[in-house]
Amino acid sequence: MNISEILIREPYMVEEIAYLLQAEDNEKAMLFEKAAQVKKAFVQNKVYFRGLIEFSNRCRKNCLYCGIRRDNVHVRRYSLTDEEILDAARFACENRYGSVVLQSGERGGDGYTKRIEHLLKKIGQLSNGGLRVTLSCGEQSYETYRRWLEAGASRYLLRIETSNPELYKKLHPNDRHHRFEMRRKSLDDLKRAGYQVGTGVMIGLPFQTYEDLANDLLFMKQFDIDMVGMGPYLEHPHTPLYAFRERLLSREDRFQLALKMIAVLRLMMKDINIAAATALQAIDPMGREKALKVGANVIMPNITPGKYRNDYTLYENKPCTDENADDCQSCLEARIAFVRHEIAYDEWGDSEHFKEREKGQGGE
Ligand code: SF4
Numbered sequence: 001m002n003i004s005e006i007l008i009r010e011p012y013m014v015e016e017i018a019y020l021l022q023a024e025d026n027e028k029a030m031l032f033e034k035a036a037q038v039k040k041a042f043v044q045n046k047v048y049f050r051g052l053i054e055f056s057n058r059c060r061k062n063c064l065y066c067g068i069r070r071d072n073v074h075v076r077r078y079s080l081t082d083e084e085i086l087d088a089a090r091f092a093c094e095n096r097y098g099s100v101v102l103q104s105g106e107r108g109g110d111g112y113t114k115r116i117e118h119l120l121k122k123i124g125q126l127s128n129g130g131l132r133v134t135l136s137c138g139e140q141s142y143e144t145y146r147r148w149l150e151a152g153a154s155r156y157l158l159r160i161e162t163s164n165p166e167l168y169k170k171l172h173p174n175d176r177h178h179r180f181e182m183r184r185k186s187l188d189d190l191k192r193a194g195y196q197v198g199t200g201v202m203i204g205l206p207f208q209t210y211e212d213l214a215n216d217l218l219f220m221k222q223f224d225i226d227m228v229g230m231g232p233y234l235e236h237p238h239t240p241l242y243a244f245r246e247r248l249l250s251r252e253d254r255f256q257l258a259l260k261m262i263a264v265l266r267l268m269m270k271d272i273n274i275a276a277a278t279a280l281q282a283i284d285p286m287g288r289e290k291a292l293k294v295g296a297n298v299i300m301p302n303i304t305p306g307k308y309r310n311d312y313t314l315y316e317n318k319p320c321t322d323e324n325a326d327d328c329q330s331c332l333e334a335r336i337a338f339v340r341h342e343i344a345y346d347e348w349g350d351s352e353h354f355k356e357r358e359k360g361q362g363g364e
Helices: 003-007 014-021 025-043 082-094 110-126 142-151 165-171 180-193 210-223 240-247 251-268 278-283 287-293 306-311 325-338 352-360
Strands: 046-049 051-056 099-104 132-136 153-157 196-199 227-232 273-276
Touching (some): 003 014, 014 210, 014 251, 025 251, 051 082, 082 110, 142 153, 142 180, 165 180, 180 196, 210 251, 273 287, 278 287, 287 325
Parallel strands (some): 051 099, 099 132, 132 153, 153 196, 196 227, 227 273
16 A cells, blocks of 8 residues: 555545554654644644543443443542532633533433533533533433533533444443443434534554554544544553553554544544543653644643542543642643644634534534
8 A cells, every 4th residue: 555645535445544553654754744734724723622620430330441430449439519610610711711521430310410400501600601511421311411402511522432342342341331332322312412422432452453443433434423532542450451451552652553543533534623632641741732733623621620630540640630720721831832733712612523514404
């Protein structure tokens, strides 16, 4: 295969994507350069901020790779109070972030649904409708998704983690709470409910092949996703998947693979929002900024109160757990300016792709 020819003939076949994901040296530089050009043409060098509020690490699930899985007894469990959540949202508003993400482990029940509904309404009031809210609260019923949308949420992030059902089985307990089909159905429900829908995968998992990753990108394209958050898989010692760490690529190779995934996705889906995942920064201090250079356009500064951040560790060596939200902001501004990008303060930064999708469905 010839990379120059592949780069100009999108849509790609699975083998072509797998080839791009293995590009090295000069070919990798060509891939990154092309992705940077496409990004500049379609979403410019703007970076949208999403203030991330990790409001609880309690979870009913037991995913085999996750540091806050239900059975990990080493975790100190916490839930922010409503006031702490609203204070964080106020911080985002005052600092002109445009959007916040409410993220937690997966919970269910009417009390949880109502609480999120209440918080969404409160955030709408305190920001005078100025903050967009993304939810990342796992698999819920269609009715719950609708209720949250009506209460003020507009985006939802639900990572498929892998689009290969067989690999999905290796990453999750074999029970009715961890079904690939349910995950897939939840994504369909979110789209039907009217959200801007985001998904993502882990990159560099044990048992994962380049073809799996290529199919992950094709899955996102076929699903016509609006936003993506994906990053390198980072092993956590208090998880069952840690037993397979000998099979992993080096951290640097996983990092490079994640950058290539972002670059190829930008070529395939030119106008979507792509987040520069915090997991990139866990490997390379400039990881998120490197991702911006090859296709990402969203950063999620952590605005969870500092005292809780050490307890939301999905993986080891999570960065910035000892900082407060102000520290994060000044640090990020300097880093983003360094890679010649501009923070889009006061902008919602809705996915251009979603706007086009809406128009196609007769929306405004
Ligand atoms: S990945 Fe999400 S659903 Fe799975 S255990 Fe972790 S927090 Fe819970």
